[in-house]
Every structure is written in structure tokens, then in C-alpha cells.
Amino acid sequence: MKLFTGTLALYISKYSYDEIYEIRLRLNRPVVLKTKAGTVKLRHESGRYYIVTKEDIDRVVGVSSGFSVYSVTEELVSGYLRYEKGIRIGATGEGVVESGKILSMKSISSLLIRLPHEVKGIGDQVKSRAKGAKNILVVSPPGCGKTTLLRDLARVYSKELQTLIIDERGELSALTDGVPCLDVGECDVVANVPKIIAYENCVRAMSPELIVTDEIFKKGEIEAVRDIVRAGVRVFASVHASDVSDLTGEFKTLRETFDCCVVLSDKPTVGHIAKIDLRGEN
Numbered sequence: 001m002k003l004f005t006g007t008l009a010l011y012i013s014k015y016s017y018d019e020i021y022e023i024r025l026r027l028n029r030p031v032v033l034k035t036k037a038g039t040v041k042l043r044h045e046s047g048r049y050y051i052v053t054k055e056d057i058d059r060v061v062g063v064s065s066g067f068s069v070y071s072v073t074e075e076l077v078s079g080y081l082r083y084e085k086g087i088r089i090g091a092t093g094e095g096v097v098e099s100g101k102i103l104s105m106k107s108i109s110s111l112l113i114r115l116p117h118e119v120k121g122i123g124d125q126v127k128s129r130a131k132g133a134k135n136i137l138v139v140s141p142p143g144c145g146k147t148t149l150l151r152d153l154a155r156v157y158s159k160e161l162q163t164l165i166i167d168e169r170g171e172l173s174a175l176t177d178g179v180p181c182l183d184v185g186e187c188d189v190v191a192n193v194p195k196i197i198a199y200e201n202c203v204r205a206m207s208p209e210l211i212v213t214d215e216i217f218k219k220g221e222i223e224a225v226r227d228i229v230r231a232g233v234r235v236f237a238s239v240h241a242s243d244v245s246d247l248t249g250e251f252k253t254l255r256e257t258f259d260c261c262v263v264l265s266d267k268p269t270v271g272h273i274a275k276i277d278l279r280g281e282n
Helices: 006-012 054-064 069-077 122-129 146-157 195-206 219-230 249-257
Strands: 020-026 032-035 038-041 080-082 088-098 101-114 136-140 163-167 187-191 210-215 234-240 260-265 272-278
Touching: 020 054, 054 069, 054 080, 054 088, 054 101, 069 080, 069 101, 122 146, 122 272, 136 146, 146 163, 146 210, 146 234, 146 260, 163 195, 187 195, 195 210, 195 219, 219 234, 219 249, 234 249
Parallel strands: 136 234, 136 260, 163 187, 163 210, 210 234
Antiparallel strands: 020 032, 020 101, 032 038, 080 088, 088 101, 260 272
């Protein structure tokens, strides 16, 4: 990957893309990889840990922003950067705050580079076990494969349903110049648009039978999904939680909206289907 240079690039290149899920850089701390085999800290041949430098972090931020950090200020304020082919980079550092609003980020000190993967066939597994469920909610903590599953569900179901992907963060489809870089099947895609705006505009414009979207975070998104389902459009989405029982407060209503919840785990491997919870079977 062009994100790295020098010794760090050499060490990371010892792993294939398919082996790595996440690369975590913390200033003055070891590089941490989340891989298929588990968590690994990069070491020099001498056995010492490779320690992240400011130059390493500046390189990643520079390349992912086209060497124009100012142009990605809005993304950085939201805590992330986008890179090619659906790669998403979480970023933290010092916020510049005025009147309670974050204006910009400076002195970036931590980066989490998440590499998207296609795992074809998991969507078919869920479809065969979902027993005709219309609305599917994928539930898991971060980093357990929610986006990967949603992407393959879109590919599978788009063979029979008019499917619209609302890809607010660009991770589901990796849309580039209007073309998905990842296989999402025969879908219409709207990328990098807030979900609530996309819901309002695209449902009327594109007449989807199924909407596939990423994580539901806000109360307004919960209400919008409920309205779409009431209108007869199916929805596949995801939420951060360890189990269905952890959906409390406003998020508890999601269980009423979605008739199938797929719970994912990273044990024994990322993307493991721990449970499929069908409403009415409990």
C-alpha cells in the first residue's frame, strides 16, 4: 500500500492484504496488526518492536488526503479519512474547539486503518438460515465483519430485488468515479451522503424494494428506518452491540422493526455467525 514507506512498508508487506483486517498506529508505540491469525505487534529482526514515528503518521494522513489536509478537514473532524478501494482510516488527536464545535484536528497521534474484504458466500448462508425474514439487522462490536456481511447480502439479494445501497461512509461499495470497487451485485449506490438525506431523496427517486445501509447510530436514523419499513421497503442494516439483548433504550425498538438479527463475533475468526435471532422463535 502507498500509505507506508521505508521500513514500515517492508514489515507490513510481509503479510498479504487478505491476512490483515486492521493496522493500528499510535505515536511512539508499537504498530499493531489485527490479522486472521490474531493480534500481532510488528518487530525488527532484532526482536525490538517497531515504534511508530510522527513521519509514519504524517505519511498516512498525507497520502490519504492527497497531501492536502485542509481539503479533508470535515472528515477529520468526524474522526476518519477515506482512502481508495473502501479503506477507512480512523483518526484521533487534538481538537480545535470554538463555541462547543470542533473546527479542525491537529497533532494527529493515532490512526486505525481498516481494510475491507470480500467474503462471498456468507450472504447465502444468512439467507438460507433467515427463513424468509424481510428486514435483517447485523449486530456486533466494531471489527467483527458487519460491513463485509452487508456487502455480500446486497450482492445476493440484488439478484431478485431492486436494491439500493446507502453507503454513507463509502465502505460498503468503495464507489470510485461512480463505479463500485467491491462486488455489491446489481445495486444502485448512493455514497458519502448522510443516511437521513439519502432515505428521503432516494426512496422516492429510485423505488427500491430493498435498502442496504451501514451502522445505525442516531435517533433520527432509527425513526427513518422505521418509516421506510412501514412504507413496504425492506431494510438490511447494522448496529454496534455485543448481542441483541444489549439493544436498550431507543435502540430496543430496532428489534420490533427487524424480524431477523444476525449476531457476529470475531471468535474463532472475524465474521463468525454466533447467532441468528428470528422474531417469534424465542
